[in-house]
Amino acid sequence: MFTYYLNLALRSLKRNKVLTALMVVAIAVGIGASMTTLTVVHLLSGDPIPGKSSVLYFPQLDPENPARADHAEPYAMMDYRSAVDLWSAHRADRQAILTSSSVKVRAAETGRPPLMLGLLSTSADFFPMFQVPFQYGSGWSAEDDARHARVVVISHDLNDKLFGGANSVGRSLRVRDTDVRIVGVLKPWRPTPLFYDPWPQNFSKTEDVFAPFTSSMEINEGNFLPYTCWHVPEDTHHLQNADCVWVWLWAELDSPAKAAAYARFVGDYADQQKASGRFATGREHVRMRDVMTMLTARGMVPGDVRLQAWLASAFLAICLFNAVGLLLAKFLRRSGEIGVRRALGASRRAIFAQCLVEAGVIGLLGGFFGWLLTLAGLWLVRQQPVDYAHLAHLDTGMFLATFVMAIAASLLAGVIPALRASRVVPAWQLKAL
Amino acid sequence: MQIRPILAALRRHRLATLLIAMEIALACAVLCNACFLVVQRWKLIQINSGVDESALAVLTVNGFDPSQAADLNARMLTGLRTIPGMQSVTLINQVPFGTQAGAAGISHDPGSFKNTIGVVDFVLGGPGTYQALGLKLVEGRLPQADDYRPATNFAPPDAQVLVSRALADHAWPGESPLGKDFWCDKLHFRVMGVVDHLARAHPHDWGTQATEWTVFTPTLPGGSLAGTYLLRADPHDLPRVLHNARDAVAKIAPDVVLDQENSQTVSDLRTTYFESDRIMINLLLGVIVTLLGVTALGIVGLASFWVQQRRRQIGIRRAIGATRGDILRYFQIENFLIVSGGIVLGMALAFGLNLLLMQHYELPRLPVHYLPIGALTLWGLGQLAVLGPALRAAAVPPVVATRSV
Incomplete structure (x- = not known):
């Protein structure tokens, strides 16, 4: 079932490339900005001597x-x-x-x-x-x-x-x-x-x-x-x-x-x-x-870095609102199609799952571009004449966190639109067809 | 154009409307505060150091014993003065934006820190340093030959000093500072004059009120005044003069170590000192631009969707007599209403965010005039973003009404 939804999701993404691109860009930019600053905060506030720091x-x-x-x-x-x-x-x-x-x-x-x-x-x-x-x-x-x-x-x-x-x-x-x-x-x-x-x-x-x-x-x-x-x-x-x-x-x-x-x-x-x-x-x-x-x-983390992290979080929130709005538009545009699937016997749960899979795919794409943007952002940090510049590298944990965060963000953004889509009343949509 | 039908239509799209309004609100909050931060940083960078930065450089050497201080000073002053183009070489302990040498708490009473004034920078200067810095006296008198006292501790034990106007206003508000006494523990100081501006070495570190809390203390060379030299030359000549001076140190005093970081022109020190603020300004400007871009994209996306969804209705309206202008204005007014809702919420959020920032950073309250500027920007942005989809809506032909789908 999952592969079928994946297939549907890819088809739907291909159908409206501009809207898809807008969503991927929104998530990528939000993820890129917040992961860059969070990586710096993480590096500056990490455990300097793991295993011994508590003794x-x-x-x-x-x-x-x-x-x-x-x-x-x-x-x-x-x-x-x-x-x-x-x-x-x-x-x-x-x-x-x-x-x-x-x-x-x-x-x-x-x-x-x-x-x-x-x-x-x-x-x-x-x-x-x-x-x-x-x-x-x-x-x-x-x-x-x-x-x-x-x-x-x-x-x-x-x-x-x-x-x-x-x-x-x-x-x-x-x-x-x-x-x-x-x-x-x-x-x-x-x-x-x-x-x-x-x-x-x-x-x-x-x-x-x-x-x-x-x-x-x-x-x-x-x-x-x-x-x-x-x-x-x-x-x-x-x-x-x-x-x-x-x-x-x-x-x-x-x-x-x-x-x-x-x-x-x-x-x-x-x-x-x-x-x-x-x-x-x-x-x-x-x-x-x-x-x-x-x-x-x-207070090990410099004030400017904390400020940047705050800004990046606000930024990610704005990007999320953006993604929710766009996903809503995307799912509801397909109300007719959803109505047909519902009429043919798909449960609300199935529609919901299908929409979430689509949101997840967008998140994965956004995560990939967000990861590239994070690398670019960290490169920029390394060019700065600040004394922690040489530390700014993405470790495995933060690399995984980028994708987890991107997918979590897009799933979160997808929940409301998916709920909305799953509540589409089949009869109305069929009539409109 | 009537607003009520638009509101009625928006009620059918509560969720989408709410989302766009929330996005606008967040954007408004971040935009106002980010602009405010940019302006604050910009003001900080523009600080008037009070000295002739373009004509001054500092040269610092380390690694000598206090017993050699007098001898080192004599050799350095004589040696550096022979460099062609050098206008003056004098002793100083710190320059604005260089290494901080003498910060200490001062008070109105001796020996205690009860009646405190604050932590100030003591700028020790040898004979000629006042003139070389190019300070501007606004009150009182200049140091005379017998005002220069020896210092074995970080400052002379009993000295006549010049204070900056900022410090005078802070310590003796509404009074003439001339002849006033103050103490640093047991060290006594009396104000003989006030200079217009003199920035401390690290103006950032002490809060926006205290960037110029400085005391210019005339001091005899030797003791704790050794190893740091103020060079003055024609601004065009200065880089070469400094370069020659740095090279000359190896010959004048082969056994000392040149402090590379604190042997630079004051302009270069200033650039380095404010580097992180410039980066922050660029970053904030980048955030503002991207933020506006993302918000605009969101509006475009949703407006396009609505236009497509309502093609039939638009066709019907056109068929029963609405002009293209009517359709265009419908979408423009709709956008205006949504953005206005977002702005109202955003203003509250902006103040909330400002309060949060005030708690964590030394930041004043957000001035009220940022809000209308933010509002105008977002209204403009909304209108610009909705223009494309609205024009497309206006281009929908009336014949659409007669077709099914």
Whole structure:
């Protein structure tokens, strides 16, 4: 029966090519516009570390003292002392302390001019926690953290740039004024979005140099960025005691019970600091979110992209109304034919099914052209000088979603006209013939 | 022409009429808001930076220690000034549309953030920077030699400053800002003059009211004022001068690193800064055009269907005396009625959508005059779209009435 309806649908579509084309174009344009923007939203709000995002937690507390009246949420980062206190307590399964800055790097042996690069100061657990892939070597050990070891891990990009992609483990780099030994080289690694940094400077790049937090405090002293301060620091080059937030933590906690215990621990710490007069607020301003909750709270998707998604949805709605109107016209134009089929014994259900099959075929065609338009749209996005441009590709999920959405949209658009068509009274139509 | 028969006929096609009206309503809502967004973005792009953009460039170097700042400044100023065509080289910490250097909250009281004014950009400038920028003083006096104070922190601890008119109006509405004091934590500032315009480095990031909340702070070179240089040259000469200056850095200070992104002409920085807004404007214009196109196609499709469906009736009307003009006007008035219904609904939707956008984006209320413009556009579009099918209807010969089918 289905193939017969399909045959009928194709015949009917061929009969009025202009009307068919109008409908296909309407659906294709609506699908193309909305899928392009939805793909961008999907990419920007996807899970950056599937499988682990629910065991990685981002603790926050509020060291600001005196507290601002309008301060309902703690800063995304912490002051140095709180971060180091929490990190060195080692209460989580794994914990990483982080801060990002820029640093001058020279490779004496290559004879290249010095480069300014991003430096992520972190601790040994960072690499296993975030499943960072290594091309050569490995991360450093907790012992290296304790010894303030002069070691670094470098990015795939930097290794390409300085050493032509060769195994550079064991070679040395001059980071600011200190010689450090390379212990690891990463594979290309770019979590999307760049979730581990609560204040990403751009969407496009991770840092190029990773060094132990303890040693880089010495190596790059004076070059750390005070992200936000509530008192002007006495000495901008020494932020360890300044009233500024510039360091942050991640904790890996394998079970909800451990997570609850850790949240309690951070809350106790904040209360204790409040009691000693260092903080103005205690556990009421403590937050501990897992990766996805934190990304949602932060609002990862840029305002313009969300606006585009809104526009595209409105656009799709208009295209749907359009399709409903045109389908109605198309089905009712065939009232005579439907009347004959009904008189010959076709049930209402059969007429309804036949009309829906026709709407589905239009949806499939619209989906195909919509897919082409989506590819064109994403190509356009990639040409834009925005920092997420290189991410704009259609993955399998979104590819399937294009067709599912197109067919669903056209079926939805087809329901009312099909109902209308199935209610055609055969006698009237036969009389009119 | 009577409207009642048309309404009676429309009642027979309630569903189709409703669909077209809904489509018009949605189109009206999106159209009004999209146009409004375009105008808002356009205004943003047109911001007056207050500086002589076409004659200015910025050059930034990194990777030196604070202890080398004074020496580096001296070498850079001397070295860059020898470049032919260079009119001036002075120290600055940030230029409009470049990297933001010094944003901080200020208040009317010292040491607290209770009586706050807002977050402003501190533009630190060395001797000659005011003149090089080409700022326009509207009140007060210019900085004299002894107004330039050293800064080891992000700004001098006690300074006489110039504020932009926008900041003066915000902080001291209705009063003369001259001689007024304000604080950033413990740092004290006193207003000595007001400049007409001076945009902050990232005017976007701080809301539409605060695009020009800037404090021009005369500062002695050295300390925190080092590494960023304001170059001035004849606009035609500027690209070459900047190019030569960038090349010269390797010779003047071989050990520092040139910041490629923040060593550009101010015009180029501006273009880059507003790139995403220009894209958004083009996108919105694209949406508007496609939207109108799709809506018109819908009207054409349905009107054609109705014309074909009513061929017999049209023939009968023609046979009993209706002119071609009558038939044409019938379809035109019918379209006008449907579009009007859609517009009424659309205006409510437009305001609803605007409220939604206001919640999520910093967007003012939709001005009322957008509604009649949207309405006129859609009426025009409807008439244009229905013209083809209506002409075809008018061409139906009366003889159709005498034929069955």
